Amino acid sequence: MSITAKNIVKRFGSFTALDDVTLEVGGGQLVAVLGPSGSGKSTLLRIIAGLELPDSGTVLYHDEEVTDSHVRERNVGFVFQHYALFRHMNVFENIAFGLRVRRWPKDKVEHRVNELIQLVQLEGLGRSLPSQLSGGQRQRVALARALAPSPKVLLLDEPFGALDAKVRTELRQWLRRLHEEIHVTSVFVTHDQEEAFEVADQVVIMNHGKIEQVGEPGEIFEHPANPFVMDFLGDVNVFHGRVEGGRVMLGDLAVDYPDQPHQEGRTAKAFVRSHELEIARSWNGRGSALKAEVVQVNPSRGVVKIRLISADFGLALNVDVAWDRFADLRLSVGDHVYVAPRRVRVFVEDYAI
Amino acid sequence: MLDVNRRILPGFGLSLGYTLLYMNLLVLIPITVLAVKASQLSWPEFSEAVFNERAIAAYQLTMGASFLAALVNLVIGLLIAWVLVRYRFPGKQIFDALVDLPFALPTAVAGLVYSSLYVKKGWLGQFLVPLGFQGSYSRTAVVLVLIFVSFPFVVRTVQPVIEDLDADVEEAAACLGANRLQTFTRVILPTILSALITGFALAFARAIGEYGSVVFVSGNMPYKTEIAPVLVVSNLEAFQYKQAAAVAVALLVLSFSALLAINVLERWSRRRYV
Numbered sequence: 001m002s003i004t005a006k007n008i009v010k011r012f013g014s015f016t017a018l019d020d021v022t023l024e025v026g027g028g029q030l031v032a033v034l035g036p037s038g039s040g041k042s043t044l045l046r047i048i049a050g051l052e053l054p055d056s057g058t059v060l061y062h063d064e065e066v067t068d069s070h071v072r073e074r075n076v077g078f079v080f081q082h083y084a085l086f087r088h089m090n091v092f093e094n095i096a097f098g099l100r101v102r103r104w105p106k107d108k109v110e111h112r113v114n115e116l117i118q119l120v121q122l123e124g125l126g127r128s129l130p131s132q133l134s135g136g137q138r139q140r141v142a143l144a145r146a147l148a149p150s151p152k153v154l155l156l157d158e159p160f161g162a163l164d165a166k167v168r169t170e171l172r173q174w175l176r177r178l179h180e181e182i183h184v185t186s187v188f189v190t191h192d193q194e195e196a197f198e199v200a201d202q203v204v205i206m207n208h209g210k211i212e213q214v215g216e217p218g219e220i221f222e223h224p225a226n227p228f229v230m231d232f233l234g235d236v237n238v239f240h241g242r243v244e245g246g247r248v249m250l251g252d253l254a255v256d257y258p259d260q261p262h263q264e265g266r267t268a269k270a271f272v273r274s275h276e277l278e279i280a281r282s283w284n285g286r287g288s289a290l291k292a293e294v295v296q297v298n299p300s301r302g303v304v305k306i307r308l309i310s311a312d313f314g315l316a317l318n319v320d321v322a323w324d325r326f327a328d329l330r331l332s333v334g335d336h337v338y339v340a341p342r343r344v345r346v347f348v349e350d351y352a353i
Numbered sequence: 354m355l356d357v358n359r360r361i362l363p364g365f366g367l368s369l370g371y372t373l374l375y376m377n378l379l380v381l382i383p384i385t386v387l388a389v390k391a392s393q394l395s396w397p398e399f400s401e402a403v404f405n406e407r408a409i410a411a412y413q414l415t416m417g418a419s420f421l422a423a424l425v426n427l428v429i430g431l432l433i434a435w436v437l438v439r440y441r442f443p444g445k446q447i448f449d450a451l452v453d454l455p456f457a458l459p460t461a462v463a464g465l466v467y468s469s470l471y472v473k474k475g476w477l478g479q480f481l482v483p484l485g486f487q488g489s490y491s492r493t494a495v496v497l498v499l500i501f502v503s504f505p506f507v508v509r510t511v512q513p514v515i516e517d518l519d520a521d522v523e524e525a526a527a528c529l530g531a532n533r534l535q536t537f538t539r540v541i542l543p544t545i546l547s548a549l550i551t552g553f554a555l556a557f558a559r560a561i562g563e564y565g566s567v568v569f570v571s572g573n574m575p576y577k578t579e580i581a582p583v584l585v586v587s588n589l590e591a592f593q594y595k596q597a598a599a600v601a602v603a604l605l606v607l608s609f610s611a612l613l614a615i616n617v618l619e620r621w622s623r624r625r626y627v
Binding site: 085 | 505519521522524525526527528529530532533535539543544
C-alpha cells in the first residue's frame, strides 16, 4: 500500500508548518522523515494519519483518496513518542483494543493478540500493566497494539525519542528486522540522523516546512543536495571562502573545484567531514595545508576525535583520526600540525535573494 | 513507620503531630462528646430514640435523597467539567466561577429561593405544579435543594483529572478504530472513575449533613419530608438533648459506613493502574 501526500499546506496561525509538501512512499517501504524540531515532520505524519487536517492538498493511500476520511476509518497503525498506552488495561487488553472495538469474536482476538505478543517478544507479560514495564517494553506494546488490526500503513512519531541510548539502538535494529518480516508500508519521524540512516530504505530530510532532499541513505550521505543537508548530517567542518577559476580559496587553503570554472569570484561554503581531514606532523608542499594547534584529544568509539584551532584562520576544526594513525602521530595537546582536506564539498551561495 | 527518624523528608514527626492534634480538636473530640452524651441514655431509651418509626423514616429520606442528589450531580457534574475543560466559549470563566456559588451562598437563602420558585404561585411552580411536579414541600423538593448545595463537588474533583488526560491516548484509540462513545467508555471513563467516585462521596456526605436549606423547602412533615438533621433539632427544641445526641450518633454511624463503602469502591477502581 503506497502513500502519497500531494501539495500539503498546513498553517498554525501565522506559522507555516508545511509549505506545499509532496511526498511519495512506495508500498512496503520503510521511510524515515528526518529534520530538526519545528521542521514540520510530525505534522506531515499526523496529516498522513488523519489526526490533523491539511489546509490544502490531498492524501492518497494507494490511489484511494483519504484526505477527508476520519482517522478511525483509515486503518492506520500509529505509534506515539510517549507510548500512549491505556494505563488501566494490561498488555493483552491494550493489544486487543483495536480488535475489540471492531467486535472480533473472543477466540480470534485471543489468537491474534498472542501472535503479536510473540512478534514483539513480550511472552509472559500479557497480564502486566504498562506501569510495570520498561520504556522499551512499553513501546513494543504500543507497536503490537498498532499492528494488531493489520493496518494498511504504520506511522511512528519519534518512536524511540523517550528511550535511553542503548535501548534505542537495540529497538531500532529490531524495528528493521520486524519490517523485513511483515513488510507493512511504514513512515517514521525522527530527529536523530543516525537512527534514520540505520533503519530506513529511504530518508526524507525536512526543514522549515519543506522537503530538502529525498533519497537512499547512502545517496544522501554521498551527495547531500544543499548546505542544510550537509550541515544537518553532522560531523562536518564549515569553511567560508571564494570560488574562482576552478579553485576554491579558503584562506591559505586552495582546493581544485572544476564545477565552477568561471573567472568571476563567488562566495561559497565548503564542507569537510571530520574523517575527511588529514593531519600531518610536517608538510612536503604538495597541495596546500593549514597550520593548526591541537587543543583537545578525545578518544571515542572507533576513532580519536581531535579538536584543532587554526590561529591564522580563526577557525576551530574537528578531525576524526583512526586509532592506528593516532598512534603513529602521537598527538598531544599543544602540538602544531598541518591539516589538509581529502575531500571538499562546495556550495556556491545563491544569488536568488 | 518504624524508622521515623531515618526519613529523607524532614518534619515527619512535627507534621504527624499537627495532623493528630487537629483531627482530635476538630473532629474526634466533638464526636466523642456526642457519643458520651448519647451513652447517658439506657439501652431501651436509646433504642426508642433511634429506632422509632419517625426516626427511621427520617434516615431513609436523608440517605435516599442524598444518594439521589449525589447521583444526579455525578452525571451533571461530569458533563459540566467536561464542557469547561474541552470547549472554549464566551463567558466560560464566569460559568466556571458560578460553579462554586452553592458553596458561598448561605444555604438558608437557597432553601427560601427554591421553595418560593416551586410553590403553586412561584415562577416555575405555576407551570410545574399543574403537571404534577411538586417542587416544594415534598420529597422532590428535598432532592432538588440537595442537588444544589452539593453541586460543586463532582465538577471540582473531576475537572483537573480531565485536564490531565493525554490527548495522544484518545488519538491512539481513534487510530485503532474506536468511535467517540467507545473511546469515552473504554478509555476515558476508567481513567476518571476514581475522581468521579471521590466527587460522588463528597457530594453525598455534604447532602447528608445539609440542614439550613432543607428546613425551608421540605415542610418538615414527620414520616414524609422530615430529614434526620431536622429530627435532631426538633428533639433539641423539645429539650430532649440525649435523644438528639442519640439520633445524631445513628446518623453518624450510617454516614460513616456509607463513606467507608464508597472509599473502598474508589480504591478498587484505582487499584488497576498503580
